[in-house]
Amino acid sequence: MEEQQTPFQAAIKPGLTMGLVALAITYIAYFIDSSLLASLWLALIGLVVFFGLIIYFGKQYRAELGGFMSFGTAFNFSFVAMIISGIISLIGQILLFHVIDxxxxxVLTDIAFQKSLEMMEGFGQNPDSLPPATLDEIRNSTAASFSIGGQLKNFGIGLIIYAIIALILAAILKKRDKSLDY
Structure with missing residues (x-):
């Protein structure tokens, strides 16, 4: 009889795959046009691919378990896979931002700053009416998010978001054996 993998063991391969896919999307966008990395569309495409992959791998794992999976098992599987994927993405982005280019x-700070100003204008706020110190603060905080410390901080915040997404995915992936109810 084949021994079943724990959710942690089962999440390693999907996590590596999702991390490498995220890196591939990031690097392809970078090589096409680096300004795409500041695009909302790229982020949305990445999110759809991310959700699709984790649901696909989660259903595969559920099938491995005999077609049923508890909420806790689904949560652990999803969360660990996302953490592994996030670590791979973090390493790849640090290499991109601090070694490769x-x-x-x-460049991305300038694009994000401009988009922030455009968004302010869209909400009726005139960016020219803001004190220069406030504009400098916006630019500096945007630039800080691309530093290694900023990326690690964003990953820490990402862990909270991963947990929330894992809860949603666990609700989608769980399936209980109703034959045990009798």
Whole structure:
């Protein structure tokens, strides 16, 4: 009889796959046009691919378990896979921003800053009416998010988001054996 993997063991391969897919999307976008990395569309495409992959791998794991999976097992599987994927993405982005193209954070900071100003205008706020110190603060906080410390901080915040997403995915992936109710 084949021994079943724990959710932690089962999440390693999907986590690695999702992390490498996320890196591939990031690097392809970078090579096409680095400004795509600041695009909302790229983020949405990545999110759809991410959700699709974790649901696909989760259903595969559920089938491995005999077609049923508890909420806790589904949560553990999803959360661990996302953490592994996040670590791979973090390493790849640190390499991209600090080794491959150290000027990229400055380019992305400028794009994000401009988008922030455009968003302010869209909400009726005139960016020219803001004090220069406030504009500098917005630019500096945007630039700080691309530093290694900023990326680690964003990953820490991402862990909370991963937990919330894992709860949603666990609700989708769980399936209980109703034959045990009798």
């Amino acid at each position: 150290p000027s990229l954070p400055g």
